[in-house]
């Protein structure tokens with residue numbers, strides 16, 4: 417089947433970037449969220465990030481104009497019924513994702529491929545709650561989407577070859593690189609990355625180093641582009657905690673227990689960049705450690 421119209425559920429950090437790359441690649445995009453503010457913020461973010469690409473000469477202002485014209489926004493989830501591919505990129509909570517699928521499914525065309533941008537949750541389990549486990553995939557972009565080359569493709573136990581191949585063609589049309597991950601907790605990237613971030617939080621929690629020293633050590637000592645605590649703020653501390661909980665429960669190994677300090681930040685609503693405060697306070701000129 418040909419994929420031309422793409423529906424994206426969730427206009428947060430990931431949803432806006434996914435809409436950005438699909439629109440630039442020539443797809444018609446329908447971006448949905450439960451809040452108009454999030455939709456407005458997403459469109460502004462997309463325009464700004466395309467502006468960065470124009471400055472660098474990667475795209476022309478005409479490309480930006482045409483791409484923005486290909487993105488429609490809607491607060492009505494069921495408007496995505498006429499799309500050929502749906503990418504769910506809402507909050508990393510299984511009940512939220514299931515609720516979205518339950519609402520959307522009766523309106524979807526039988527041939528539409530349904531996917532989730534989940535960082536960690538079982539694709540097989542998400543798929544089993546739908547009417548199309550054969551057409552369900554994990555379609556996992558990396559943050560920030562316009563910049564990161566990788567997309568993890570994760571097949572559920574029932575995903576058929578036609579669906580996998582169609583998603584692979586989409587990744588190629590986006591000029592990105594697909595990595596195939598088996599459907600086990602947190603797949604590949606987050607199975608490796610998130611325990612490192614959690615260990616950085618333990619390093620802070622146990623007083624081995626300060627926020628600044630921990631991040632500086634990994635940037636200057638291991639050539640990471642961002643320190644692990646800065647990266648956690650960039651991802652979202654709620655998402656980091658959700659992923660650690662999925663690893664801890666899914667693999668039943670105490671080595672994945674989330675650091676109590678991470679839980680404390682999330683319980684305080686200090687979720688990182690998206691709430692202006694996490695391990696750093698972003699409300700001033702430059703980020704300041706909060707501890």
Ligand SMILES: CC(=O)CC(=O)SCCNC(=O)CCNC(=O)[C@H](O)C(C)(C)COP(=O)(O)OP(=O)(O)OC[C@H]1O[C@@H](n2cnc3c(N)ncnc32)[C@H](O)[C@@H]1OP(=O)(O)O
Pocket residue numbers: 465468469472474534535557558559560561562563564605606609641642647651655
């Ligand atoms: C949690 C999950 O499920 C999976 C995940 O995503 S794990 C997280 C994976 N992501 C990472 O590890 C990110 C690590 N950090 C980085 O790679 C870099 O810090 C970064 C690319 C985010 C910023 O790079 P930088 O050199 O510090 O900043 P800067 O020079 O301003 O930006 C470099 C490029 O990224 C773009 N960029 C920076 N931040 C951006 C953002 N938030 N959104 C979109 N584009 C962005 C800039 O426009 C610039 O693009 P061009 O090269 O086209 O101009």
Ligand SMILES: NC(=O)C1=CN([C@@H]2O[C@H](COP(=O)(O)OP(=O)(O)OC[C@H]3O[C@@H](n4cnc5c(N)ncnc54)[C@H](OP(=O)(O)O)[C@@H]3O)[C@@H](O)[C@H]2O)C=CC1
Pocket residue numbers: 425426427428429430431448449450451454504505506507508509512516533534535536556557558559650651652655690
């Ligand atoms: N952050 C990251 O680095 C990465 C995250 N991911 C995954 O992508 C998904 C989204 O993450 P991220 O973008 O960071 O999360 P955000 O919290 O930034 O955005 C989630 C968006 O979904 C909205 N939302 C919540 N419930 C619904 C709903 N029922 N219908 C439509 N929209 C809804 C939220 O609205 P509101 O804020 O009003 O609740 C919010 O705007 C998660 O599954 C995450 O694991 C994957 C790769 C990287």
